[in-house]
Amino acid sequence: xxxxxxxxxxxxxxxxxxxxxxxxxxxxxxxxxxxxxxxxxxxxxxxxxxxxxxxxxxxxxxxxxxxxxxxxxxxxxxxxxxxxxxxxxxxxxxxxxxxxxxxxxxxxxxxxxxxxxxxxxxxxxxxxxxxxxxxxxxxxxxxxxxxxxxxxxxxxxxxxxxxxxxxxxxxxxxxxxxxxxxxxxxxxxxxxxxxxxxxxxxxxxxxxxxxxxxxx
Amino acid sequence: xxxxxxxxxxxxxxxxxxxxxxxxxxxxxxxxxxxxxxxxxxxxxxxxxxxxxxxxxxxxxxxxxxxxxxxxxxxxxxxxxxxxxxxxxxxxxxxxxxxxxxxxxxxxxxxxxxxxxxxxxxxxxxxxxxxxxxxxxxxxxxxxxxxxxxxxxxxxxxxxxxxxxxxxxxxxxxxxxxxxxxxxxxxxxxxxxxxxxxxxxxxxxxxxxxxxxxxxxxxxxxxxxxxxxxxxxxxxxxxxxxxxxxxxxxxxxxxxxxxxxxxxxxxxxxxxxxxxxxxxxxxxxxxxxxxxxxxxxxxxxxxxxxxxxxxxxxxxxxxxxxxxxxxxxxxxxxxxxxxxxxxxxxxxxxxxxxxxxxxx
Numbered sequence: 001x002x003x004x005x006x007x008x009x010x011x012x013x014x015x016x017x018x019x020x021x022x023x024x025x026x027x028x029x030x031x032x033x034x035x036x037x038x039x040x041x042x043x044x045x046x047x048x049x050x051x052x053x054x055x056x057x058x059x060x061x062x063x064x065x066x067x068x069x070x071x072x073x074x075x076x077x078x079x080x081x082x083x084x085x086x087x088x089x090x091x092x093x094x095x096x097x098x099x100x101x102x103x104x105x106x107x108x109x110x111x112x113x114x115x116x117x118x119x120x121x122x123x124x125x126x127x128x129x130x131x132x133x134x135x136x137x138x139x140x141x142x143x144x145x146x147x148x149x150x151x152x153x154x155x156x157x158x159x160x161x162x163x164x165x166x167x168x169x170x171x172x173x174x175x176x177x178x179x180x181x182x183x184x185x186x187x188x189x190x191x192x193x194x195x196x197x198x199x200x201x202x203x204x205x206x207x208x209x210x211x212x213x214x215x216x
Numbered sequence: 217x218x219x220x221x222x223x224x225x226x227x228x229x230x231x232x233x234x235x236x237x238x239x240x241x242x243x244x245x246x247x248x249x250x251x252x253x254x255x256x257x258x259x260x261x262x263x264x265x266x267x268x269x270x271x272x273x274x275x276x277x278x279x280x281x282x283x284x285x286x287x288x289x290x291x292x293x294x295x296x297x298x299x300x301x302x303x304x305x306x307x308x309x310x311x312x313x314x315x316x317x318x319x320x321x322x323x324x325x326x327x328x329x330x331x332x333x334x335x336x337x338x339x340x341x342x343x344x345x346x347x348x349x350x351x352x353x354x355x356x357x358x359x360x361x362x363x364x365x366x367x368x369x370x371x372x373x374x375x376x377x378x379x380x381x382x383x384x385x386x387x388x389x390x391x392x393x394x395x396x397x398x399x400x401x402x403x404x405x406x407x408x409x410x411x412x413x414x415x416x417x418x419x420x421x422x423x424x425x426x427x428x429x430x431x432x433x434x435x436x437x438x439x440x441x442x443x444x445x446x447x448x449x450x451x452x453x454x455x456x457x458x459x460x461x462x463x464x465x466x467x468x469x470x471x472x473x474x475x476x477x478x479x480x481x482x483x484x485x486x487x488x489x490x491x492x493x494x495x496x497x498x499x500x501x502x503x504x505x506x507x508x509x510x511x512x513x514x515x516x517x518x519x520x521x522x523x524x525x526x527x528x529x530x531x532x533x534x535x536x537x538x539x540x541x542x543x544x545x546x547x548x549x550x551x552x553x554x555x556x557x558x559x560x561x562x563x564x565x566x567x568x569x570x571x572x573x574x575x576x
Contacts, residue, residue: 018405025401142405193387197394205402212431 001163007151008164012171015144019172022142023053024179025202026102026133031179032195033109034129039180045130046180050173052134056094057165060139064152065161087149089214091139096210098136102203105129106196144172219272220547228551229266233258236558243562253566261558268550274521278360278553279369285561286366292568311346311357312364312418315469316399316411323404347473353553354477355470358460358500359520360553361560364418368459371451372499378455381496389461389501389516392468399465411465417443457499460518467500471515479534479549481513481523487531494523494532519549 012019027049035042064087139145148168152161220228236258244251264277271277314321349357358365403410413424414435426432442463450458460467483494488511495503495511502517513523513532524532524546534546 021401021405025398025405028401190386190390194390194394194397197391198397201394201398202401205398208434212428215430216428 001160004160004164005167008148008167009171011144011148011151012168013174014171015147016172016175018142019144020175020179022140022145023049023134023137023176025198025206026098026137027130027179029102029195029199029202030105030129030133032198033192042180046176048128049130049134050169050176052131052136053138054134054166054169056135056138057169058162061152061161061165062158064149065158091145092210092213094136094139095206095213098133098140099203099205099207099210101129101132101136102199103207106199106203109196110200144168220269222270225266225269228269228547229262232265232551232554232558233262235555236261236562239559240562240566249570250566253570254562257562257566257569258558261554261561265550265554268554269547273525274550275525278521279373281554281557281561282360282366283370283373284366285363285557285565286370288561288565288568289363290367292564292571310412311362312416312464312466313409313412314346315396315466317403317409318469319400319404320407320409349556350470350473351476353549353556354474354479354519355467355515355517356477356479356519356549356553357470357474357556358464358467359518360557362466363561364464365457365460367418368447368451368457369499371448372455372457374452375455378453380453382450382454382456384501386504389514391462392464393472395463396465396468414438415442415463417447417459417463455499456501461500461516467516467518475515479519479545481517481519481532482535483511483513484531484533485510487529489529489531491528493526493528497522497526519553 031042031045034045148165152164237255240251240254240258244254261281264281267277268274346357349361353360399411409424412419413426415438416424417439419439425435442459446459446463450456490509490511492511495505498517499520499522500516500518502514503523504512504514506512519534521534524534534549
């Protein structure tokens with residue numbers, strides 16, 4: 001078990017920059033727009049985002065760990081490749097959901113003053129956004145996550161899988177805390193507008209990436 | 217317009233020519249034909265500098281040089297296969313591609329340091345050369361040196377008057393910064409030059425096209441819309457450099473880094489009669505309304521000198537940030553810009569010229 005913890009932690013620490021990069025493109029625009037000037041006030045948002053990621057990891061580790069430990073030995077290579085494909089598809093679906101969430105968020109901010117469907121817009125401007133962003137970006141098809149999935153698949157152990165992903169989460173989380181200082185940039189409305197544009201661009205891009213990924 | 221006396225213009229012309237000639241001599245090596253071609257190009261650059269000083273009109277002569285460089289650049293590096301040059305040269309490092317992949321470069325620098333593979337540094341050294349230029353002439357690089365900018369500048373010169381008067385909200389002028397942040401993150405994440413593959417309207421290579429048919433259609437659609445819309449049609453209709461204003465990620469990077477440059481275009485409030493001519497003339501939407509009767513130069517100013525030329529009361533000038541003195545600051549900036557332009561363009565224009573006349 002210690003070996004699994006160590007593996008997960010090292011994977012998280014060594015590839016955490018990529019992990020932050022994958023999440024940053026979704027979370028950074030949010031922080032630019034919604035972040036407060038004091039770093040500790042942003043911690044709540046970051047923790048909420050990280051909680052979303054943790055739940056996503058645990059749920060994913062439980063499902064894949066369960067399938068891996070119960071059926072892997074009796075699966076034919078074809079079924080194995082189907083499950084690998086399913087995992088990839090699931091991560092692309094999550095990418096699409098995260099992109100849509102970000103797109104709606106960006107659009108709702110852009111049309112906030114226009115009186116366009118206010119109740120709908122206000123619902124999407126709630127503080128729950130970071131949690132859901134964390135939940136869906138957690139299962140991003142980024143290289144470190146896919147390495148974790150490959151290791152998880154060979155573990156044949158549900159608890160081991162969960163421990164691996166918790167350790168991976170802790171390793172990558174080290175890189176998340178500096179995000180609290182991002183909001184120092186949003187001293188004026190201009191930066192917030194730039195943040196919204198980044199959100200719009202990245203959501204459209206990853207929506208496209210997700211759709212193309214699903215098509216293949 | 218601030219004209220210089222003949223003797224001062226001549227001194228500046230000779231100094232510039234001497235500098236460029238020495239560099240031509242060093243870079244041409246034993247190739248005599250190339251040396252003479254470089255010398256001729258240095259003479260032309262210096263002569264255009266003389267015209268700027270003597271006539272006091274920055275934008276007109278800068279524009280001639282800028283468009284000429286772009287013409288030669290595209291002839292050599294983009295259309296060589298149609299003209300069938302016998303020998304192609306190595307293109308100058310693409311600075312536009314450098315901006316959105318800056319994080320990738322920094323990461324490869326890190327890998328080079330940790331692995332001891334010093335040869336990887338070559339590309340990065342060129343990157344630092346561009347950064348050095350940014351730190352000296354700042355955003356001036358976009359209006360003096362950039363061999364891509366001359367294309368939309370040339371298109372913006374086609375119509376005599378703007379067919380459409382484009383008024384854009386300040387929000388859209390900030391789009392390149394958002395685009396740069398997006399590209400930096402996505403390029404780093406995917407380990408690919410996303411801008412080159414998807415958005416660059418200047419690529420004339422098939423290397424970036426994806427093998428998948430659907431993706432290739434989207435790539436082609438983006439390529440043609442940016443090329444036709446922002447590099448050709450909009451500049452012709454509006455007489456503005458729309459690619460540089462709304463798309464170019466390098467322009468966005470330069471506008472941020474260029475703040476450290478000692479040169480800055482400023483409006484003298486006491487002299488200014490808020491006629492708005494500078495705002496209409498600015499090709500990159502860099503003059504903003506501070507209030508109804510006051511204008512301000514934004515960080516996107518390219519130091520092209522057009523506002524200086526059109527100002528009826530000479531209220532706009534290039535100042536040194538440190539001293540705020542007008543004396544010679546503008547002349548130093550023009551001299552430096554011409555020197556950098558002469559050096560960068562001198563690395564490919566003379567060779568193209570020799571190839572055109574069949575000497576290479």
